[in-house]
Amino acid sequence: DVKVTQSSRYLVKRTGEKVFLECVQDMDHENMFWYRQDPGLGLRLIYFSYDVKMKEKGDIPEGYSVSREKKERFSLILESASTNQTSMYLCAIRAGGYYNEQFFGPGTRLTVL
Amino acid sequence: AQRVTQPEKLLSVFKGAPVELKCNYSYSGSPELFWYVQYSRQRLQLLLRHISRESIKGFTADLNKGETSFHLKKPFAQEEDSAMYYCAPYRYGGATNKLIFGTGTLLAVQP
Structure with a gap:
């Protein structure tokens, strides 16, 4: 089974903070979203x-950046969080093969105050 | 640019009634389309894909190239079908192919 995990289920940050959202997969998939x-x-x-x-x-992409230093980990970075970035963030990987199926993580609910 | 439209934000039906969730797309070339579903407190997951012509949980979806539609249908709705449904074509190009999601339709099946 494909496993996609996200570092936090809920996150509360203040305006202007730098925020890191982490996504980890347990297989060797190349494509992450x-x-x-x-x-x-x-x-x-x-x-x-x-x-x-x-x-x-x-x-x-505006207001966001990403980092992928290792194949299994894909990070989303909010350089300076703003209230309009309050949202649910979903990470996904695409499994290879014929069907192009994407598998999703559980999501991180980010609230920016 | 490829676009996908789900015109209904909310669809409320009674148990046992037929269900049709609409999806229209604009696309050049041969599209590859999927329906994804998100049940309450669960992660988003694949429901079905047009290429395999399958029926999953009683749902089917036919690609109509003439109408550029990929509507999701079920003859008799069940309460456990209540969920958010997303139509998603593949966008080709760039470094890799990627799913582009519609705005979603919330299906509420009343007892």
């Missing part, structure tokens, strides 16, 4: 990584 999930807006892709140190912007 960060989405944010908001009511009425669905899931929007922030960043993704297709290998160690390789990354590409998604649809809403």
